[in-house]
Amino acid sequence: MGFFSKGITLPKRQLVTSLTLIDTPVPDTVVLPLRQYIGQPSQAAVSVGDTVTTGQIISECTDAACLPVHATISGTVTDISAHRDPRGSMTESVTIESDGTDTWIEPPEARDTALDTTDILDRIRSSGLIAKGLLPVPLDTDLAPIDQPKTHLYLNGTDIKKRIDTLIINCLDAEPSLGVNRYLAGMEHSSLPCGIDALKRITGAQRVIFAVDKHVAPSSQLKDMVKNDEEEATSIVTVNGRRYPAALPIVLVNTVLAREIPLPYGHPRDVGAAVYDIETVISIAEAVTGGTAQVDTMITIGGDAMAKQGIARVRIGVSIGSLIDSLGGLRADAAKIILGGPMTGMAHYDLATPITKEVTGLFAMTREQIQLSTGYRECINCGMCVKVCPVNLLPGIISLYCAKDKFDLAEAAGLFSCIECGACDYVCPSRRPLVHLFRHAKNQLME
Ligand code: SF4
Numbered sequence: 001m002g003f004f005s006k007g008i009t010l011p012k013r014q015l016v017t018s019l020t021l022i023d024t025p026v027p028d029t030v031v032l033p034l035r036q037y038i039g040q041p042s043q044a045a046v047s048v049g050d051t052v053t054t055g056q057i058i059s060e061c062t063d064a065a066c067l068p069v070h071a072t073i074s075g076t077v078t079d080i081s082a083h084r085d086p087r088g089s090m091t092e093s094v095t096i097e098s099d100g101t102d103t104w105i106e107p108p109e110a111r112d113t114a115l116d117t118t119d120i121l122d123r124i125r126s127s128g129l130i131a132k133g134l135l136p137v138p139l140d141t142d143l144a145p146i147d148q149p150k151t152h153l154y155l156n157g158t159d160i161k162k163r164i165d166t167l168i169i170n171c172l173d174a175e176p177s178l179g180v181n182r183y184l185a186g187m188e189h190s191s192l193p194c195g196i197d198a199l200k201r202i203t204g205a206q207r208v209i210f211a212v213d214k215h216v217a218p219s220s221q222l223k224d225m226v227k228n229d230e231e232e233a234t235s236i237v238t239v240n241g242r243r244y245p246a247a248l249p250i251v252l253v254n255t256v257l258a259r260e261i262p263l264p265y266g267h268p269r270d271v272g273a274a275v276y277d278i279e280t281v282i283s284i285a286e287a288v289t290g291g292t293a294q295v296d297t298m299i300t301i302g303g304d305a306m307a308k309q310g311i312a313r314v315r316i317g318v319s320i321g322s323l324i325d326s327l328g329g330l331r332a333d334a335a336k337i338i339l340g341g342p343m344t345g346m347a348h349y350d351l352a353t354p355i356t357k358e359v360t361g362l363f364a365m366t367r368e369q370i371q372l373s374t375g376y377r378e379c380i381n382c383g384m385c386v387k388v389c390p391v392n393l394l395p396g397i398i399s400l401y402c403a404k405d406k407f408d409l410a411e412a413a414g415l416f417s418c419i420e421c422g423a424c425d426y427v428c429p430s431r432r433p434l435v436h437l438f439r440h441a442k443n444q445l446m447e
């Protein structure tokens with residue numbers, strides 16, 4: 001078992017209460033932002049009045065930092081204009097009204113899985129997959145230079161070229177409140193071996209480790225993969241998934257492999273590891289074998305104000321409001337609607353905001369589940385934030401520099417090593433808005 005002693009343990013009332021699959025209908029309308037990741041937006045390749053089929057490409061890309069967008073329902077394009085996206089930005093978006101038939105485009109001919117790495121990456125890209133997480137980027141760009149570590153790793157003037165030796169398949173969720181990966185880790189997936197094989201070929205990893213939550217029994221498929229591996233290069237490591245942020249790659253690599261990712265700007269590949277969610281591995285397999293476009297995404301539905309809780313596969317572009325309606329509406333007065341998890345997600349007031357690829361959860365929290373802001377007080381040097389920080393920073397000290405606009409001192413104290421997990425915020429008895437101060441300082445320094 002991997003051991004992670006820092007971070008926080010969330011109370012049960014903040015966790016999703018069920019990991020069962022909830023049915024959701026094909027929506028009547030979708031709004032598809034032309035950027036659903038960190039990178040450049042794509043350009044609309046359809047016009048108002050055009051008819052489209054599910055899976056059809058409706059935008060084109062100008063560079064590698066951009067991904068094509070696919071129609072997620074069949075129908076008519078009724079609008080192309082800026083809409084609020086899950087990050088709160090106004091982003092050019094294509095609106096499609098359904099024709100009620102959900103007619104799919106003919107998928108490309110299924111090929112065998114013996115593709116070379118360039119073909120695999122092409123398929124991943126044309127399916128529109130992203131790497132979900134704190135920094136959602138087009139998946140192919142995250143994978144592409146994986147055997148070439150970032151160039152900031154210099155030793156005596158020499159680039160360190162460390163090859164990937166281990167593929168960690170993350171069966172935990174970014175936050176304990178989320179549940180998609182834990183749900184998938186308990187199921188059998190015929191496509192899983194193909195996804196693992198594709199990732200091993202791209203990364204060059206020989207060893208595979210499934211990092212699973214100790215509270216959720218892994219499927220017999222995972223256990224069989226370990227048992228049947230004659231080279232003994234596949235294993236399962238259990239981690240306390242209720243501890244936050246145990247599942248973030250920077251922490252997970254340290255917990256599972258005892259390798260420390262250099263910060264700031266470090267990546268698992270810098271220490272010879274590749275970390276991908278089990279959800280991503282299955283999506284890669286589907287892209288490689290079927291070449292189908294990503295038109296839906298799996299998210300966690302949680303919060304006591306939600307009529308149903310569980311795991312839902314939803315069409316990309318459905319609005320928060322219509323998804324909540326299709327799930328039976330809100331059971332009690334919702335005090336806060338959050339896209340993402342309660343720790344790192346973003347509160348939304350506009351229920352027309354669409355669910356996009358980067359969204360991991362939809363939570364409707366009651367007043368009892370949230371802490372309302374009542375202003376913050378001076379730092380009392382209690383050290384609670386230091387105790388929980390997973391990357392060993394002094395959040396209280398850095399926040400004092402940030403609050404006094406001494407951004408250079410904050411940077412020297414490790415500001416950019418902060419992964420914005422929010423654990424320090426959560427425990428601070430003075431209710432100091434630490435992550436908010438850090439984000440503001442980072443923005444000021446980057447400008
Ligand atoms: S300083 Fe950053 S990394 Fe450390 S606990 Fe706070 S938010 Fe997390």
Ligand code: SF4
Pocket residue numbers: 378379380381382383384385386395396397399424427428429430431432
């Ligand atoms: S937890 Fe809050 S009050 Fe305590 S040292 Fe950190 S910033 Fe200061």
